[in-house]
Amino acid sequence: MWDFAEMSSDEVASLRARYEPLTQSIRELIDAALHVDADNQVVDQAKAQIDAAAELLRAHPASTRQGMALTPEGESIPWDNLGNGIRNPLAPPLVVEHTGPTSARIDVELGAAYEGPPGHVHGGYCALVLDQILGEVASRGSIETVAATGTISLRYLRPTKLGRLHVEAEIQRTEGRKIFITGHIADEDGTTVTAEGLFIVLRQ
Amino acid sequence: MWDFAEMSSDEVASLRARYEPLTQSIRELIDAALHVDADNQVVDQAKAQIDAAAELLRAHPASTRQGMALTPEGESIPWDNLGNGIRNPLAPPLVVEHTGPTSARIDVELGAAYEGPPGHVHGGYCALVLDQILGEVASRGSIETVAATGTISLRYLRPTKLGRLHVEAEIQRTEGRKIFITGHIADEDGTTVTAEGLFIVLRQ
Numbered sequence: 393m394w395d396f397a398e399m400s401s402d403e404v405a406s407l408r409a410r411y412e413p414l415t416q417s418i419r420e421l422i423d424a425a426l427h428v429d430a431d432n433q434v435v436d437q438a439k440a441q442i443d444a445a446a447e448l449l450r451a452h453p454a455s456t457r458q459g460m461a462l463t464p465e466g467e468s469i470p471w472d473n474l475g476n477g478i479r480n481p482l483a484p485p486l487v488v489e490h491t492g493p494t495s496a497r498i499d500v501e502l503g504a505a506y507e508g509p510p511g512h513v514h515g516g517y518c519a520l521v522l523d524q525i526l527g528e529v530a531s532r533g534s535i536e537t538v539a540a541t542g543t544i545s546l547r548y549l550r551p552t553k554l555g556r557l558h559v560e561a562e563i564q565r566t567e568g569r570k571i572f573i574t575g576h577i578a579d580e581d582g583t584t585v586t587a588e589g590l591f592i593v594l595r596q
Numbered sequence: 597m598w599d600f601a602e603m604s605s606d607e608v609a610s611l612r613a614r615y616e617p618l619t620q621s622i623r624e625l626i627d628a629a630l631h632v633d634a635d636n637q638v639v640d641q642a643k644a645q646i647d648a649a650a651e652l653l654r655a656h657p658a659s660t661r662q663g664m665a666l667t668p669e670g671e672s673i674p675w676d677n678l679g680n681g682i683r684n685p686l687a688p689p690l691v692v693e694h695t696g697p698t699s700a701r702i703d704v705e706l707g708a709a710y711e712g713p714p715g716h717v718h719g720g721y722c723a724l725v726l727d728q729i730l731g732e733v734a735s736r737g738s739i740e741t742v743a744a745t746g747t748i749s750l751r752y753l754r755p756t757k758l759g760r761l762h763v764e765a766e767i768q769r770t771e772g773r774k775i776f777i778t779g780h781i782a783d784e785d786g787t788t789v790t791a792e793g794l795f796i797v798l799r800q
Contacts, residue, residue, distance in 0.1 A: 396714070410636055410639050411629075411639065413643060414629060414639050414642065414643045414646070415629065417643050417646045417647050417650065418622075418625060418626060418629060418646060420647075420650050421622060421625075421646050421647075421649060421650040421653070422622060422685050422686065424649075424650040424653040424654045425615075425618060425619065425622060425653055425683065425685065426661065426676055426683060426684065427653075427654075427657055427658055427661055428653040428654075428656050428657065428658060429656055429657065429658035429659070430653065430656035432614055434652060434653075434655075434656055435614050435615065435618050435653075437652060438618065438649040438650075438652045438653050439617060439618045439621045439649075441645050441646070441648050441649035441652070442618070442621045442622060442625050442645070442646065442649045443621050443624075444645050445625060445628075445642040445643075445645035445646050445649070446621065446624050446625040446628040446642075448638060448641060448642045448645070449625075449628040449629055449631075449632040449634065449638075449639075449642050450628045450631075450632075451638075452632050452633055452634035452638055453631055453632065453633065454631055454632060454633035455633070457630065457631055457708060458714075459708075459711055459713075459714035459715070460714055472630055472708055472709075472711045472714075473711060473712060473718065474709065474710055474711055474712060474718040474720070474721055475712070475718060475720060477711075479629065479630060480630065480709060480711075481626050481629065481709075482626065482686050482709050482710075504661060504663075504676055505676075505678065505684060505685075505686050506678055506686075507663055507676045507677060507678055507681075507684075508677060508678060508679070509663075510600070510662075510663035510664055510676075511663070514677065514678040514679060514724065514727075515727050515731070515745045516678070516679060516723055516724025516725070516726070516727035516728055517678055517724060519720055519723035519724060519727055519748065519750075520718065520720025520721060520723060520724050521720070522720075523718075523719050523720030523723055524720055527719070540752065540755070541719045541750075541752045542751070542752060543749065543750060543751050543752070544723065544749070544750050544752075545747065545748070545749040545750075546723075546745075546747060546748050546749075547746070547747050548744065548745045548746060548747070548748075551744070
C-alpha cells in the first residue's frame with residue numbers, strides 16, 4: 393500500500409549518522425526560538441544564519457524523498473514521519489517500546505513546541521501521540537502488518553502538563569480484520585487522556 | 597484558567613514583525629532538511645550554521661515565556677500554540693476563519709513535515725487539525741469563552757494526501773455548558789476524516 397525505500401542496514405546506519413544530528417540541532421533551534429527575548433538586530437542575525445543553512449541544504453535536493461526505509465532483515469526505519477521520524481525536526485521523536493505482542497509504551501518529554509493552552513500539551517497533540525501508539529500496537533511494529541486507523545475516540549479528563557509523559561496502549565480484542573485497542577496518556581499527576589481505537593488490517 | 601500576557605496592539609505588531617520572519621525561516625529550514633541529499637561535509641556545515649543561530653538566540657533568554665497575548669481590545673494572539681502559533685515553527689500555521697457565529701474553516705497547505713504514511717498526512721495530525729478548529733468554534737474565537745475538549749471522535753474514511761486541505765466545522769447544538777460540534781477534512785479528492793466533538797464551557 394505504501395512505498396518504501398529498500399536499503400541495507402549499513403546504509404541506514406550511515407544515513408542515520410549523517411542526518412540525526414542535523415535534525416536534533418533543528419529541534420534545539422526551535423526550542424531556542426520559542427524562548428528568546430532579543431532585539432531586532434539579534435533576531436535578524438540568527439535568521440540570516442538559518443537562511444544560509446537552508447540555502448545550503450536546498451542546493452542538494454534529493455531526486456525523490458523517501459519517507460521510510462526497509463532493510464532486508466525486515467526492519468522499518470521512519471525517516472520523515474511526524475511522530476517518530478529520525479529526520480523530522482517536528483518529531484520529539486515518539487519512540488514506541490513494544491512491551492509484549494499486544495502492548496506498547498512511549499516515554500517522552502514534550503517542551504514548549506508542543507504547547508496548546510499555556511504550560512500544557514496541545515489537546516490535538518495528545519490525539520496524535522495516542523494515534524501513533526495505537527497504530528504501532530495494531531501493526532505490532534512490523535512492516536508485514538499494515539493497519540489503518542478506522543476510528544479513534546478520545547476522552548480528555550484534564551489538561552496535560554508539558555514535561556515528561558508516559559503513554560501506554562494495549563489490544564483489547566480482534567474480530568477478523570478489526571483490532572480494538574485502548575490507550576492513555578499520563579503526566580506527572582496521573583492519567584489525562586484516554587483513547588479507544590478501531591484499526592483495520594490492510595495486509596499481512 | 598490560563599495565563600496570558602497583556603500587551604497593546606502596537607506591542608503585538610512590533611513583536612510579530614520581529615519574530616514572524618524568524619519562525620517562517622525555521623519552517624523553510626525544516627522543509628529543506630526533509631528534502632536534502634548531500635554528503636557529510638555539506639550536512640555538517642549546515643548543522644554548524646544552525647547551531648550558531650541557536651546559540652545566539654539562547655544568549656538572550658526570555659525571563660518568562662508568554663504563550664499567548666491579550667490586547668485591551670480583546671484580541672488574543674497565539675505566540676507559541678502548536679496549531680496556530682505565530683512564533684511556533686511547528687505550526688503551519690492553522691489559520692481559522694470564522695464563517696459565522698457557529699462555523700469556521702481552515703485552508704492550509706501541509707508539506708513533508710506533516711507526513712505519516714509516505715505521501716500522506718499523519719493520521720494524528722488530522723486529529724490535531726480537527727481538535728484545533730472544533731475548539732476555535734467552541735470558543736467562538738473569543739478569549740471571553742474558554743471551552744475545553746471533553747471528547748472527540750474521529751472516523752478515517754481514507755488517507756489524506758499531503759498538499760492543500762480544506763477543513764470545516766460547525767456547532768450542531770448546545771446543552772447548558774455542553775457544545776456539540778462536527779467537522780471534517782477534505783483533500784483534493786474530497787472528505788477524508790470526519791470528527792464529532794463535545795466541548796465544555798469553562799468561563800464566559
